[in-house]
Amino acid sequence: MTSSLAQQAAIQRTAEDTDRAFEAALREHQSMVFSVAYHFFEDHAAAEELAQEVFLELYRHWREIQSSEHLVHWLRKVASRRCIDQARRRKLRRHLSLDDAPEPFSLMPATDPLVKRYIEQLLAALAEAPRMIVILRYQEGLDPAEIAEMLEMPLATVKSHLQRSLALLRKKLAFAAPEETI
Amino acid sequence: MTDFEDQLRRALERRDPSPDFAARVLAQVSNRHKPRAQSTWFDWRPWTAAAVAASLLIAATGLDLDRRERITREQGEEARAQLIQALSITSTQLNKIHKKVQGALR
Numbered sequence: 696m697t698s699s700l701a702q703q704a705a706i707q708r709t710a711e712d713t714d715r716a717f718e719a720a721l722r723e724h725q726s727m728v729f730s731v732a733y734h735f736f737e738d739h740a741a742a743e744e745l746a747q748e749v750f751l752e753l754y755r756h757w758r759e760i761q762s763s764e765h766l767v768h769w770l771r772k773v774a775s776r777r778c779i780d781q782a783r784r785r786k787l788r789r790h791l792s793l794d795d796a797p798e799p800f801s802l803m804p805a806t807d808p809l810v811k812r813y814i815e816q817l818l819a820a821l822a823e824a825p826r827m828i829v830i831l832r833y834q835e836g837l838d839p840a841e842i843a844e845m846l847e848m849p850l851a852t853v854k855s856h857l858q859r860s861l862a863l864l865r866k867k868l869a870f871a872a873p874e875e876t877i
Numbered sequence: 878m879t880d881f882e883d884q885l886r887r888a889l890e891r892r893d894p895s896p897d898f899a900a901r902v903l904a905q906v907s908n909r910h911k912p913r914a915q916s917t918w919f920d921w922r923p924w925t926a927a928a929v930a931a932s933l934l935i936a937a938t939g940l941d942l943d944r945r946e947r948i949t950r951e952q953g954e955e956a957r958a959q960l961i962q963a964l965s966i967t968s969t970q971l972n973k974i975h976k977k978v979q980g981a982l983r
Contacts, residue, residue: 721899725893725894730889730892742894747902751906833886834889
């Protein structure tokens with residue numbers, strides 16, 4: 696809350712010191728923007744490049760930002776759309792389908808760091824839009840209505856993508872909670 | 878939230894970019910987006926110099942044209958005076974010849 700208020704004050708001072716306010720926003724939100732891109736591309740360098748483009752665009756549009764909430768919304772929106780556009784343009788999407796993904800270990804404890812890696816690999820195999828929907832839902836904690844607005848998609852499409860992606864991931868992951876294992 | 882969703886959320890936790898990421902972005906901002914007042918001044922200088930040069934050229938051309946016109950006018954006036962003098966001399970001579978011819982006929 697304190698951080699949010701401080702940022703609000705920083706935004707209000709933009710006329711006086713745009714650079715300082717921009718730097719504060721950059722330092723506060725760099726992990727959010729970078730993580731959206733990183734989980735989408737599963738590539739550190741590509742994620743940093745995209746995050747940098749997003750922040751440069753933010754600087755150009757700084758005067759349009761009206762509040763700290765607007766800033767977060769703007770960053771998520773621009774980052775997610777740029778990720779999808781860039782992946783489609785550059786054909787960065789991996790040619791790995793969920794059916795081709797390797798099977799997980801038969802017994803996989805929920806805390807195993809390998810599970811994280813495996814989930815990232817499975818996620819990278821999803822198509823661009825469903826992948827971003829899953830990221831916005833589980834990284835950013837947005838609800839389907841917010842995701843639909845952000846990606847300019849019908850709510851029903853977002854829900855459908857989400858359900859299908861989760862079903863595929865769950866099936867492939869073969870979750871190994873003790874009571875569910877053999 | 879189910880175990881599966883919780884696992885997904887943990888796998889998608891935020892992570893930090895490289896430690897120098899913010900510094901690199903700020904450097905890009907100052908390189909790309911700062912107004913370049915000095916370069917604007919340099920852009921205008923050749924235009925200003927060209928305008929001054931063009932003005933001087935036009936003024937010099939105008940002065941030269943004026944001088945040439947004055948010389949031509951003076952030369953014309955001098956030629957006219959010489960022509961009038963020549964015609965006057967010729968007229969005097971013709972009068973003298975005419976008188977001599979008239980005297981001889983009588």
